[in-house]
Amino acid sequence: xxxxxxxxxxLRIGGGLAAVTALGGTLAACGGTGASSGSSDLVMTWWGSDxxxxxxxxxxxxxxxxxxxxxxxxxYSGYDGYFDKFNTQxxxxxxxxxxxxxxxxxxxxxxxxxxxxxxxxxxxxxxLTGFSKSLLAAGTVDGKLYGVPSGIGxxxxxxxxxxxxxxxxxxxxxxxxxxxxxxxxxxxxxASGGKVFGVDDGGGSTNQAFDIxxxxxxxxxxxxxxxxxxxxxxxxxxxxxxxxxxKIHASPGGAVTSSAHNDLTKNAVVxxxxxxxxxxxxxxxxxxxxxxxxxxxPTPQGSWSGAHEGNYVNGGVLLSATARSTHIADSVKxxxxxxxxxxxxxxxxxxxxxxxxxxxxxxxxxxxxxNDKRASDAAAYVSDRVTKAANAxxxxxxxxxxxxxxxxxxxxxxxxxxxxxxxxxxxxxxFFDQANSxxxxx
Numbered sequence: 001x002x003x004x005x006x007x008x009x010x011l012r013i014g015g016g017l018a019a020v021t022a023l024g025g026t027l028a029a030c031g032g033t034g035a036s037s038g039s040s041d042l043v044m045t046w047w048g049s050d051x052x053x054x055x056x057x058x059x060x061x062x063x064x065x066x067x068x069x070x071x072x073x074x075x076y077s078g079y080d081g082y083f084d085k086f087n088t089q090x091x092x093x094x095x096x097x098x099x100x101x102x103x104x105x106x107x108x109x110x111x112x113x114x115x116x117x118x119x120x121x122x123x124x125x126x127x128l129t130g131f132s133k134s135l136l137a138a139g140t141v142d143g144k145l146y147g148v149p150s151g152i153g154x155x156x157x158x159x160x161x162x163x164x165x166x167x168x169x170x171x172x173x174x175x176x177x178x179x180x181x182x183x184x185x186x187x188x189x190x191a192s193g194g195k196v197f198g199v200d201d202g203g204g205s206t207n208q209a210f211d212i213x214x215x216x217x218x219x220x221x222x223x224x225x226x227x228x229x230x231x232x233x234x235x236x237x238x239x240x241x242x243x244x245x246x247k248i249h250a251s252p253g254g255a256v257t258s259s260a261h262n263d264l265t266k267n268a269v270v271x272x273x274x275x276x277x278x279x280x281x282x283x284x285x286x287x288x289x290x291x292x293x294x295x296x297x298p299t300p301q302g303s304w305s306g307a308h309e310g311n312y313v314n315g316g317v318l319l320s321a322t323a324r325s326t327h328i329a330d331s332v333k334x335x336x337x338x339x340x341x342x343x344x345x346x347x348x349x350x351x352x353x354x355x356x357x358x359x360x361x362x363x364x365x366x367x368x369x370x371n372d373k374r375a376s377d378a379a380a381y382v383s384d385r386v387t388k389a390a391n392a393x394x395x396x397x398x399x400x401x402x403x404x405x406x407x408x409x410x411x412x413x414x415x416x417x418x419x420x421x422x423x424x425x426x427x428x429x430x431f432f433d434q435a436n437s438x439x440x441x442x
Contacts, residue, residue: 041073042327044334046100047082052351059347061338070330090114090322091370098331099148101320103138109320110141116321117144121332128339130357132387137395138315148335149315151353154382155208155299156375157199160275160285162292167191167275171295174381178213178241184251198250199276200268201257204241204414206407208299209277213238215310215393226400226442228435232428239417239424246418254418259288261411294371296378298385309389311382312396316353347398354379365436402442406435 021149029369046056053076060072075096077085082264083105089095101109108438110114121127122145126138139147159171169191185198200208211221213234220229256273268274269292278299279438298311319338338344346367347358354376355361361380368376386392413431416422422430 004341014251022077025129041071042098042330043073043075043096043100044331045075045077045081045086045096047077048100048351052076055347055349055351059341059344060334061348062341062343063334066337067330067333068174069331076143086249093232095322095325098319098321098334100150101139101318101319103147103315104403106139106147106320107141107316108401110146111143111438113323114326115146116328117146117321118148118321118332118335119145120404125329125336126332127336129340130359131339132383133311134316134386134395135356135383136393138333139318139320140311141398145317147318147320148319148339150338150348150357151316151350152379153314153316153353153384154379155212155311155394156280156296156378156382157299158277158280159295159297160269160292163196163269163272163275164188172297176300178300178301182245182248182250183299185245185249185276186248186251189249192264194249196272197252197256197268197274199245200260200274200278201246201251201414201418202244202256203239203245204257204411205278205415206410208244208280210235210238210410211396212299212310213302214278215312215396216307218306218308218393219343220393220395220396221381222400222403224235228439228441231329232432234374235431236424236428239414242414243424254415257418258415261415295369296372298378298382307391309386309392311386312392313383315356315384342403350376369385400439401442402438405438405442409434409438 032420046052048056057074059073059082063067064072076235081184083102085097086095086099097116101115110117126148128148135149135152136145137201138149138153139145161171166170167188170189171289172180176184181199181216188196188198188245206221214220214230217230217234219231219234223229242251246253252273260268260279264270264279266275269277301307301310310367319331319335321328321335325331338348339356340359342363344394345355345363348355349364349367355364358380361376365373365376399431413427417427
């Protein structure tokens with residue numbers, strides 16, 4: 001639904017990161033990039049659902065009518081294997097000219113010379129009117145733009161509005177804190193007679209949860225140098241908070257949390273065991289996993305003195321051009337078309353996430369209803385708040401190789417605490433030892 005990637009998304013993206021790292025020597029050996037496909041046509045590739053494929057093709061048909069001299073050959077697939085295939089094409093000199101790029105991978109490819117910088121086109125053939133600086137940061141590496149965001153990714157929690165109404169509870173306020181979440185979640189458990197937890201256990205959740213908490217502390221998950229960006233004290237405070245949440249039954253114990261790991265169909269909200277979840281993806285372009293009315297709310301804020309705005313806006317997916325393509329100028333025209341053309345914006349709707357500009361969101365607003373409309377409104381709310389916040393941090397750096405393993409380590413460590421197999425102190429010691437080892441060997 002255009003929110004930041006879920007835990008499953010991070011694990012999936014980690015595989016792409018590993019592939020980029022493993023092929024580093026090969027990419028460098030061929031000049032850091034792949035040549036054009038050899039066809040006179042511009043080759044564009046993307047991943048996604050059948051609905052996304054159809055929307056891209058429909059929009060491209062409109063583009064070619066307006067630009068008959070530019071012939072586009074589309075190639076598309078699912079996400080699995082997408083970047084493995086791209087790496088093979090780069091190494092073999094047959095890379096596509098224009099591709100849908102993952103925000104988690106853009107830095108790796110840009111630094112290896114695979115992607116073309118776009119700065120010389122901005123304000124000319126590349127119209128980025130309405131794109132905020134914080135959003136463009138998602139495609140910016142070392143001060144240069146290598147990808148145009150296709151949608152907004154924001155951090156939000158998903159709320160079961162239907163279930164809350166049955167319990168006689170109003171939705172929580174958007175401007176809530178972690179202490180407010182604790183109070184509210186405990187209230188849900190009490191109102192349900194001990195049958196439903198307020199929120200799933202976020203102690204092992206990176207996205208929508210710990211990453212925001214670290215930023216509220218003025219830290220990040222990772223430094224620009226690929227090291228852990230937070231202290232033991234921050235993680236200890238985080239795990240202590242969730243231990244208290246489990247103790248007062250605001251969050252479920254280890255059994256429910258473990259069952260839902262990497263399986264959204266067993267998510268606490270989906271199975272009726274919880275009212276709020278940190279997991280995204282319960283509703284998307286393919287439909288909803290629950291028949292309940294859902295709403296979306298920002299991740300809680302820090303209530304302590306000096307707390308930063310922890311939320312941020314990322315670029316969802318990007319459009320990037322390959323550096324040795326002979327069609328870079330034409331690829332840029334296509335990027336600009338998707339960013340600004342009314343027909344293209346209507347065709348894509350929410351299929352690449354929440355549209356990245358206020359103009360685009362206004363164009364599709366009349367066609368949205370239900371969960372889709374509430375998701376779009378929530379993304380706009382978070383985006384506006386981040387833009388106006390004087391205490392917001394810069395957008396986080398792209399995760400380094402090994403981030404997927406550390407995300408899993410965080411989850412399993414929190415689970416060990418929940419099951420009573422480890423104390424918080426012992427979990428902290430082993431976590432930092434293992435995490436630092438992962439990063440040093442990746």
